[in-house]
Amino acid sequence: MNDLDKAMAVMDAAFDPHWREAWTRRQVEDSLALSSGFLILFDEAGRYPDEHSPAAGFVLARKVLDEVELLLIGVLPEKRGHGLGSKLIAEFLQKSARMGATNVFLEVRANNPAEKVYRSAGFVPIGRRKDYYRTEDGTKIDAVTFGKAL
Numbered sequence: 001m002n003d004l005d006k007a008m009a010v011m012d013a014a015f016d017p018h019w020r021e022a023w024t025r026r027q028v029e030d031s032l033a034l035s036s037g038f039l040i041l042f043d044e045a046g047r048y049p050d051e052h053s054p055a056a057g058f059v060l061a062r063k064v065l066d067e068v069e070l071l072l073i074g075v076l077p078e079k080r081g082h083g084l085g086s087k088l089i090a091e092f093l094q095k096s097a098r099m100g101a102t103n104v105f106l107e108v109r110a111n112n113p114a115e116k117v118y119r120s121a122g123f124v125p126i127g128r129r130k131d132y133y134r135t136e137d138g139t140k141i142d143a144v145t146f147g148k149a150l
């Protein structure tokens with residue numbers, strides 16, 4: 001199992017198709033093919049999984065000039081609520097700082113409870129895009145942009 005396989009196993013289990021937030025394998029692969037894209041994987045103990053172990057959570061991100069965008073974060077449903085999401089964000093912030101970024105940002109659908117995890121990590125809302133997401137049944141939902149200075 002390579003890192004892409006491990007991330008996709010979490011992706012497929014973590015995202016409710018209703019919201020249409022999950023990325024396809026091809027989309028993730030393309031973003032990682034660019035030098036700016038990177039993946040953080042954690043097992044349930046919050047460590048990078050060894051070659052033979054699956055991941056329990058991942059962050060997909062990309063660096064654009066002096067900013068890093070958190071594209072997606074996912075934790076297996078049965079591993080949630082134990083701080084793994086927060087650990088992944090902490091690692092994301094540290095890695096972004098090491099890469100020389102001065103700011104990080106992300107976009108999230110307006111009604112996603114994940115917002116709480118972002119706020120706990122120090123992200124603040126900095127913008128809103130109207131009707132950015134469209135659910136399976138066609139409902140439109142705003143995107144909220146969160147940012148944090150490093």
Ligand SMILES: CC(C)(COP(=O)(O)OP(=O)(O)OC[C@H]1O[C@@H](n2cnc3c(N)ncnc32)[C@H](O)[C@@H]1OP(=O)(O)O)[C@@H](O)C(=O)NCCC(=O)NCCS
Pocket residue numbers: 014015021071072073074075076079080081082083084085086087108112113114116117120
């Ligand atoms: C968002 C997500 C990664 C959080 O993972 P996690 O491992 O449960 O996060 P943590 O355990 O660190 O939770 C941090 C805090 O947020 C809260 N929280 C996390 N996810 C929540 C949810 N879905 N609903 C309500 N509260 C949630 C936790 O209660 C916790 O609060 P506390 O510190 O006050 O107890 C996980 O819920 C997930 O994979 N969701 C589906 C994918 C998704 O929507 N990703 C975000 C958009 S890209």
